[in-house]
Amino acid sequence: GQNIDQPTEMTATEGAIVQINCTYQTSGFNGLFWYQQHAGEAPTFLSYNVLDGLEEKGRFSSFLSRSKGYSYLLLKELQMKDSASYLCAALDSNYQLIWGAGTKLIIKP
Amino acid sequence: GAVVSQHPSWVICKSGTSVKIECRSLDFQATTMFWYRQFPKQSLMLMATSNEGSKATYEQGVEKDKFLINHASLTLSTLTVTSAHPEDSSFYICSARVGDKNTEAFFGQGTRLTVV
Numbered sequence: 001g002q003n004i005d006q007p008t009e010m011t012a013t014e015g016a017i018v019q020i021n022c023t024y025q026t027s028g029f030n031g032l033f034w035y036q037q038h039a040g041e042a043p044t045f046l047s048y049n050v051l052d053g054l055e056e057k058g059r060f061s062s063f064l065s066r067s068k069g070y071s072y073l074l075l076k077e078l079q080m081k082d083s084a085s086y087l088c089a090a091l092d093s094n095y096q097l098i099w100g101a102g103t104k105l106i107i108k109p
Numbered sequence: 110g111a112v113v114s115q116h117p118s119w120v121i122c123k124s125g126t127s128v129k130i131e132c133r134s135l136d137f138q139a140t141t142m143f144w145y146r147q148f149p150k151q152s153l154m155l156m157a158t159s160n161e162g163s164k165a166t167y168e169q170g171v172e173k174d175k176f177l178i179n180h181a182s183l184t185l186s187t188l189t190v191t192s193a194h195p196e197d198s199s200f201y202i203c204s205a206r207v208g209d210k211n212t213e214a215f216f217g218q219g220t221r222l223t224v225v
Contacts, residue, residue, distance in 0.1 A: 033213065040200075040219075042115075042204075042219040043153070045213040048213055095211065096155070097155070099153045100152060101151060102152055
């Protein structure tokens with residue numbers, strides 16, 4: 001079956017760095033997305049990786065290893081507004097998004 | 110980025126009534142739109158894929174007669190929850206892709222449905 005695993009909850013300190021991991025098992029693979037979702041709101045796009053390696057975009061970076069079925073989202077210089085859920089989603093061979101349950105990130109002052 | 114507008118943002122309805130949720134792509138044509146529901150602290154659950162001018166493709170376990178989807182134009186898809194019950198209370202979100210199938214999905218604001 002198809003499966004996405006990511007931690008349920010993480011806690012970090014304002015100004016610090018946090019890495020949110022995601023492992024996936026899908027029927028075929030056409031890329032991996034990371035989305036941010038604040039409580040009660042719709043998800044917003046953060047990143048897309050389809051090739052191995054690190055993609056940097058400001059304070060956020062995303063890494064992909066296709067051979068390991070693994071990705072992570074790295075958040076630097078954490079701000080209080082970064083408190084949210086972070087959803088990992090893999091695109092399978094039918095171009096259907098398979099969603100993880102999300103990682104709730106709690107930022108403490 | 111592309112804008113997807115979803116309306117209403119929240120709705121309260123009585124048990125047994127029907128509720129229609131609209132999803133519009135404001136600055137692009139969306140040949141395919143997706144409808145999700147999300148329960149508290151859970152991930153997005155795909156309900157159906159809506160293609161313009163054709164019948165929606167429903168995921169297993171989703172009642173097509175209860176959740177009516179219409180995609181009459183390239184910019185509008187609607188989800189109608191018929192004969193709503195309290196267990197239908199949830200957060201419903203639509204999304205649409207722009208361009209190729211491996212591009213990002215843009216989401217509407219979501220609709221919080223409460224059935225009393």
